[in-house]
């Protein structure tokens with residue numbers, strides 16, 4: 444019996460990617476099993492699925508024969524507390540990595556999201572300000588390439604110096620270069636105390652927080668048409684240190700100290716099936732970009748400390764023309780602000796009409812990398828920048 448016959452099932456109604464149905468779904472349980480499956484299915488177009496939290500992001504796949512699901516590739520292989528590292532299989536839910544004994548993988552991805560999907564998506568949340576992104580916290584990786592070969596890069600120590608750092612290449616590759624089966628992450632201690640400072644204040648006040656000696660772990664803003672703009676700051680550290688910093692910051696912003704994050708913290712500002720964009724800019728231009736998004740009728744929220752914002756609903760563009768107009772407007776504003784605007788998600792009815800990535804520096808280099816790794820273009824065909 445072939446590996447495909449052994450592992451694959453007929454796809455169900457929910458086995459779709461951006462509305463494109465798959466024919467088959469297979470869930471390998473080990474790196475070796477995944478490698479045998481991928482080597483045997485060289486004529487099939489593949490999309491990899493973790494828990495599916497952002498599978499609807501980006502353009503639809505051009506073809507889709509097989510979904511490779513990582514849910515059986517799960518479990519913590521090793522937690523070396525003394526070295527502050529963990530080795531995990533790609534399908535491990537982030538919930539397990541948010542609360543290792545005394546330590547954490549400091550990424551705010553949803554609890555159901557998988558470790559491999561979080562690396563492949565390289566999205567970031569509020570605590571990027573202090574801890575960085577998956578790209579910063581990944582120190583080793585095992586990948587099955589589209590030709591079925593197993594490759595390993597990096598290792599289990601924070602300082603890896605030999606060879607190309609292929610982990611960085613796979614981070615954010617959205618399943619277009621291979622199947623990540625195992626990751627090694629750098630961990631951080633769980634802080635003894637945390638507190639939030641919340642204030643009604645415009646994005647311009649974020650600069651005061653950054654300029655002060657508050658050592659914020661996250662600095663988030665939320666602004667929507669017709670509503671008061673808000674700032675929320677996460678402070679972490681010792682009990683006394685957090686208490687003192689929180690009191691001083693609350694005084695500066697005329698805000699309040701709370702144990703809880705505001706309800707909008709780390710949630711996308713678009714309704715299911717709506718239009719959602721990721722905006723980036725230089726820090727000094729955050730207020731101008733926020734104003735542009737709100738003036739366009741969108742809600743905007745995200746990190747004023749790193750210049751990574753999300754904009755979206757409540758507007759659900761009624762037509763492709765309206766969606767294209769909004770995207771054009773936000774793209775121009777982001778460019779002026781020294782950054783980019785990428786459409787993460789859009790109503791199925793308008794997706795085909797949108798340039799979801801916009802102009803991408805380094806596109807030619809990315810094409811060449813894709814050609815090297817996946818010359819038959821069978822991993823997530825058409826999903827990556829430039830329709831690669």
Ligand SMILES: Cc1cc2nc3c(=O)[nH]c(=O)nc-3n(C[C@H](O)[C@H](O)[C@H](O)COP(=O)(O)OP(=O)(O)OC[C@H]3O[C@@H](n4cnc5c(N)ncnc54)[C@H](O)[C@@H]3O)c2cc1C
Pocket residue numbers: 490491492493494495496497498499513533534550551552553555556557558559560561562563564565566567568569570577617618619621622623624709710711823
């Ligand atoms: C409300 C919300 C808040 C979020 N906040 C954060 C945050 O704070 N920090 C953060 O880092 N992220 C954040 N994210 C994004 C999050 O990282 C991704 O949604 C999630 O981690 C993807 O994991 P998944 O298992 O759901 O992957 P999926 O959604 O299933 O897949 C995502 C992409 O990765 C590819 N992929 C999945 N698994 C693999 C694999 N093993 N090998 C290769 N490619 C693969 C898929 O093909 C797809 O392109 C947030 C998302 C949401 C919805």
